[in-house]
Amino acid sequence: MRYKEAVVCGCQVEWYDELLSTNTTAKEAVKAVGERFAVIADRQTEGRGRLGRGFCSPEGGLYMSVRMSAPENADITALTVRAAVAVAEAIESLCDMFCAEFGAKARFSPGYGDLSVL
Numbered sequence: 072m073r074y075k076e077a078v079v080c081g082c083q084v085e086w087y088d089e090l091l092s093t094n095t096t097a098k099e100a101v102k103a104v105g106e107r108f109a110v111i112a113d114r115q116t117e118g119r120g121r122l123g124r125g126f127c128s129p130e131g132g133l134y135m136s137v138r139m140s141a142p143e144n145a146d147i148t149a150l151t152v153r154a155a156v157a158v159a160e161a162i163e164s165l166c167d168m169f170c171a172e173f174g175a176k177a178r179f180s181p182g183y184g185d186l187s188v189l
Contacts, residue, residue, distance in 0.1 A: 082107040082139070091117040093136035101138040109137045 075086035083104045090096050090112040097110045112135075115128035128134050137154070141147050 079109075082109055082137075084109045084111065086111040088113050090115055090134075092119060093134050094119065097136040097138045106138070106140045108139075109135060111135045 074088060075084075077084050083100075085096075085100070085108075087096075087110070090110070092115055093110045093112050095117075096112075097108055100110065101108045111133065112128075114130040114132070115134050118126050118128040118134065120126050
């Protein structure tokens with residue numbers, strides 16, 4: 072069930088409570104929406120990773136697929152890693168602002184999936 076929809080920086084974004092797969096949904100939607108599309112889900116029931124391997128996507132995580140085109144000569148080999156670092160830094164920044172507001176301390180360990188508010 073889709074429950075949020077927006078356009079951010081010219082990119083159509085849809086957020087669902089549950090999907091089979093964000094990547095499958097993005098592939099299907101980009102045909103109708105255009106080349107810039109992002110889909111987010113609170114949980115996936117049939118998520119797939121590299122080489123088609125399935126993985127667990129329980130509620131409480133953030134699962135997202137972004138579809139966009141790139142120029143033919145663009146080097147996109149590190150795009151996924153760069154995007155992941157940018158998301159991790161944004162989360163860390165938001166946690167720092169939250170902790171400053173409420174006088175708490177945060178420990179965020181990208182790569183370990185650990186965020187603790189002390």
